[in-house]
Amino acid sequence: MSTIKPPPPGNAPQAVPARGGTEAAIQHHYDVSNAFYALWLDETMTYSCGLWCEGDDPNDLLAAQRRKVDYHLHAAGISRVRHVLDIGCGWGSLLERALTYPQVETATGLTLSEAQYQYIAARTRTGLRIRKESWTSHQPVNKYDSIVSIGAFEHFASPGDSTAEKIGLYREFFHKCRSWLKPDGAMSLQTIAYGTMRPHEANEFISTQIFPDSELPQLHEIVEATSGLFELTLLRNDRVQYSRTCKLWYQNLRRRRAEAVATVGEEKVSQYEKYLRLSSFAFDTGRVGLLRLVLMPTV
Numbered sequence: 001m002s003t004i005k006p007p008p009p010g011n012a013p014q015a016v017p018a019r020g021g022t023e024a025a026i027q028h029h030y031d032v033s034n035a036f037y038a039l040w041l042d043e044t045m046t047y048s049c050g051l052w053c054e055g056d057d058p059n060d061l062l063a064a065q066r067r068k069v070d071y072h073l074h075a076a077g078i079s080r081v082r083h084v085l086d087i088g089c090g091w092g093s094l095l096e097r098a099l100t101y102p103q104v105e106t107a108t109g110l111t112l113s114e115a116q117y118q119y120i121a122a123r124t125r126t127g128l129r130i131r132k133e134s135w136t137s138h139q140p141v142n143k144y145d146s147i148v149s150i151g152a153f154e155h156f157a158s159p160g161d162s163t164a165e166k167i168g169l170y171r172e173f174f175h176k177c178r179s180w181l182k183p184d185g186a187m188s189l190q191t192i193a194y195g196t197m198r199p200h201e202a203n204e205f206i207s208t209q210i211f212p213d214s215e216l217p218q219l220h221e222i223v224e225a226t227s228g229l230f231e232l233t234l235l236r237n238d239r240v241q242y243s244r245t246c247k248l249w250y251q252n253l254r255r256r257r258a259e260a261v262a263t264v265g266e267e268k269v270s271q272y273e274k275y276l277r278l279s280s281f282a283f284d285t286g287r288v289g290l291l292r293l294v295l296m297p298t299v
Contacts, residue, residue, distance in 0.1 A: 023112045023134075025213035026155060030113035034091075036264045040252035044069075045091035045119075048151040048190060049242035049290050061248045064241075068150075069094050075188035075234070075294045076146035078104070085144045085180065086110070087135050088152025092120040092128075099127050110138055135173060143182045153191035153222075157215040159199075159207060166217065170225035178229045178297055187230065187295040194218045195239065197287035203278060210275045219291065230295035242290040243283035250276040 034045075041047055042062040050064030051071050057063065072094065076084070082105045084098050089109030098107040108129040111117055120130040131138070135152075156173060157166045177187055194216050207214070226232060253260060253273060260269045282288045 022213050026112040027114060028212055029210060031115040032268065033264050034115050034119055036260060039256045039260050040249050044093040046093045047090050049238060050245045051238070052241055052244065058244065059248065069097050072148045072150060072188040072190065073098055075186065076148050077186045078146065081145040083142060083144045084146045084148065087147065087149035091116055094148060094150070095128055099125060110135060135176060140180050144180050145182055145185050147177050147181060147187040150190040153189065154216055155214045157217065158213050159215050161215055163221060167221050167225050170217065170221060174226050174229045181297050183297060185297060189293045189295060191291050192216055193289050193291050195286045195289040206275055206278060209271055216288065226295060229298060231298055232293060233296050234294035236292040237289045238292060239283040239286060239289045243280045246276045246280040246283065250280065
């Protein structure tokens with residue numbers, strides 16, 4: 001199994017980590033195997049919290065993922081959009097959905113995952129653009145009407161970063177997004193965040209074996225980082241919905257466990273079963289939350 005080791009203790013020389021999410025850390029998790037993820041995600045390969053409304057079938061993961069994608073597109077003003085950017089685009093479900101709107105000319109996705117990049121690049125859909133790069137180095141040709149980022153923000157900071165360092169990094173991200181947006185544009189952001197759990201209480205197994213070199217934000221850090229750049233117009237904490245999503249992923253993985261083991265091995269499958277159980281518990285108990293924020297550029 002490939003792992004990323006934590007930094008050495010004491011004053012041993014250390015490489016300066018990449019800002020905004022390291023390529024090695026992203027690929028450690030998302031490049032496990034497209035075939036493996038296809039066994040337990042829904043058919044759109046959407047790997048983030050679904051969205052259910054009252055009266056929905058609680059076991060219909062596909063419908064919840066489609067509703068979530070539509071939620072973010074509409075929050076970002078899809079009805080008037082010609083050019084949309086998805087930062088941390090996964091396997092491209094939001095990009096594909098955006099291009100079903102007739103006025104949308106381009107849907108651009110950023111990812112550091114080689115597997116996701118190749119998966120999307122193999123498509124020939126007009127207007128679909130995929131770039132294997134970090135937001136820190138992105139230079140758009142034209143300004144965007146909308147920006148969406150789902151599940152990428154958690155990878156920007158690193159364990160051990162101070163609150164001031166995290167806010168500074170997040171502010172750099174929002175400053176770039178503000179500069180990429182047209183004045184009447186909008187941004188929809190989704191991220192896991194610390195709830196009642198404090199950073200020093202983070203689960204070591206998840207922070208080293210599943211999501212190495214990643215650090216969750218706290219809500220106040222996001223709010224401070226957006227000050228003067230964006231107006232926060234809507235905030236939701238859908239942690240219970242992420243618990244439900246993790247439970248459905250776990251059930252899917254257990255149901256197709258033999259295929260999963262044949263694809264990535266017993267050790268990796270056991271790790272993911274443990275990760276999904278722990279995550280569901282953390283969301284259920286409020287130790288972590290799932291924030292959905294709608295942001296409008298300040299004048």
